[in-house]
Amino acid sequence: MSKKEKLTSQWQTIQRACETDHATAEFILLNAGFVCLENNMKCIIDTNSTLVFNVPNFCINDPLFKKEFNDNIVVEEKIIHVNLILILI
DSSP states (O other): OOHHHHHHHHHHHHHHHHTSOHHHHHHHHHHHTEEEGGGSTTEEEETTTOOEEEOOHHHHSOOOOOOOOOTTOOOOOOOOOOOOOOOOO
């Protein structure tokens, strides 16, 4: 396996870990020989090659936007009359 293929394989493993829940991610990383620094996935070290992988936050967690909607809100339609005046000089 070439160095490029190995690096691609390592990033794919990290990607799989980022796309799962915490317990599965921990299992995937430990099984592949990775160690997380400070108990988070922002900085991962491959114990086999001693490479350090810095993973951005947006790769680890999808942005979560939560909004509660009130179903009791009634939307009223309003009609607005506008008069336009054309002035020619």
